Amino acid sequence: MANLVTSLCCVVLAAVVVAYAQRRSQLVARNQYERMGSDVTMQCGSLENDASVSWKVNGTDVKARHRLEGPRLVLTQVGLGHNGLYSCFQNPHGERRDTINLRIGIPPKEPSVTCRSNTYPKGFYCSWHQQHPTYIPTDFEVDVQHNQRALEVQRDPVHKNRCHVRFPEVFSSFSYKVNVTAVNALGRASYTISFDESTIVKPDPPEHVVATPIRNNVRRLEVSWNSPSTWPDIDNFPLKYFLRYRPLIRDQWQHVELSDSTSHTITDAYAGKEYIIQVAAKDTEIGTWSDWSVAVHATPWIEEPQQITSTTEVDPVIETKPSPTPASVEPHLGEPVGRADRSLPFSSTLLFGMLLLFM
Numbered sequence: 135m136a137n138l139v140t141s142l143c144c145v146v147l148a149a150v151v152v153a154y155a156q157r158r159s160q161l162v163a164r165n166q167y168e169r170m171g172s173d174v175t176m177q178c179g180s181l182e183n184d185a186s187v188s189w190k191v192n193g194t195d196v197k198a199r200h201r202l203e204g205p206r207l208v209l210t211q212v213g214l215g216h217n218g219l220y221s222c223f224q225n226p227h228g229e230r231r232d233t234i235n236l237r238i239g240i241p242p243k244e245p246s247v248t249c250r251s252n253t254y255p256k257g258f259y260c261s262w263h264q265q266h267p268t269y270i271p272t273d274f275e276v277d278v279q280h281n282q283r284a285l286e287v288q289r290d291p292v293h294k295n296r297c298h299v300r301f302p303e304v305f306s307s308f309s310y311k312v313n314v315t316a317v318n319a320l321g322r323a324s325y326t327i328s329f330d331e332s333t334i335v336k337p338d339p340p341e342h343v344v345a346t347p348i349r350n351n352v353r354r355l356e357v358s359w360n361s362p363s364t365w366p367d368i369d370n371f372p373l374k375y376f377l378r379y380r381p382l383i384r385d386q387w388q389h390v391e392l393s394d395s396t397s398h399t400i401t402d403a404y405a406g407k408e409y410i411i412q413v414a415a416k417d418t419e420i421g422t423w424s425d426w427s428v429a430v431h432a433t434p435w436i437e438e439p440q441q442i443t444s445t446t447e448v449d450p451v452i453e454t455k456p457s458p459t460p461a462s463v464e465p466h467l468g469e470p471v472g473r474a475d476r477s478l479p480f481s482s483t484l485l486f487g488m489l490l491l492f493m
Contacts, residue, residue: 163219163233167270167319170238174209178222179232181205186225191218212238214269239270241321247314249327254335254417256366257300261293262314262325272318281308306331335421337373338362340396340413345432352405352434355379358397359413359427376414376423381407382431394418408433 168174178187185205201208220234251258278285290296315324340359348354372394378387412426
């Protein structure tokens with residue numbers, strides 16, 4: 135009897151597990167990827183063709199152009215606006231039977247691929263990108279060949295579209311071949327590049343560029359910098375440098391190419407003018423110039439004007455009040471003032487004598 139009860143319990147438990155799994159599968163959304171511009175058909179679970187269902191998208195009625203064909207929902211000429219979570223419900227009780235996450239996109243096209251060695255002779259890296267968006271998840275497969283042998287490829291932990299490859303040998307005469315394939319749910323596309331070792335060598339820009347004025351030299355600037363920290367063996371694979379500088383008031387650069395020195399004195403700067411300065415680096419024998427370093431600004435030494443202090447003593451100013459004018463010298467109306475007033479009696483006598491002559 136006990137065995138029978140145990141068997142029944144196991145059967146019931148198994149049935150519950152199966153029912154739960156079926157119910158769970160109905161609740162968990164499944165992804166469906168479709169090509170942009172096409173007509174899309176979504177099937178409501180495993181219902182028969184004569185089943186009657188209703189559909190919702192993101193919890194609301196489907197308003198886009200569509201038609202119903204039994205348990206199937208057909209959307210015409212889909213675009214990005216059709217993306218969403220579609221759910222179907224079986225009539226008449228409205229039980230949810232399926233959930234579909236519809237994603238609209240396009241197949242990938244040939245990716246753009248570039249390779250560069252900024253750690254020569256240690257290794258190189260390749261990066262790639264899609265020139266046009268696909269709107270759906272797209273992965274990349276990378277294959278690197280050298281002398282008919284596949285090389286180990288390490289994907290970059292930070293940059294998802296980059297990988298690193300170690301040089302199997304230095305000064306190799308065999309070319310490298312890199313193939314990158316873009317893959318998504320709607321298709322795949324590949325692109326292959328070939329190159330020689332020497333053509334991809336390009337250091338990173340010099341670091342910690344500093345420009346300082348030289349005391350008592352109004353036309354000189356001392357410029358110094360460090361080799362790029364990513365360059366692994368500066369002793370056996372030295373770099374040469376290219377310096378450019380210009381005053382902010384002009385657009386034309388002046389250039390100086392240097393061997394392996396990490397400093398230079400500018401001797402022809404305009405006095406008192408602010409300069410912008412940058413440096414680039416290159417392997418002394420192969421490869422191409424790096425990008426320019428971060429620009430720095432500096433102004434040649436300017437002599438500070440000396441303050442002039444006077445030693446002449448200034449006599450103190452004594453404030454005085456005007457003395458009142460003596461009453462004896464103040465002018466009074468009706469009284470003769472000066473020499474012109476004293477000549478008045480003589481003029482009167484002369485006038486009287488002339489009148490007597492004419493009488």
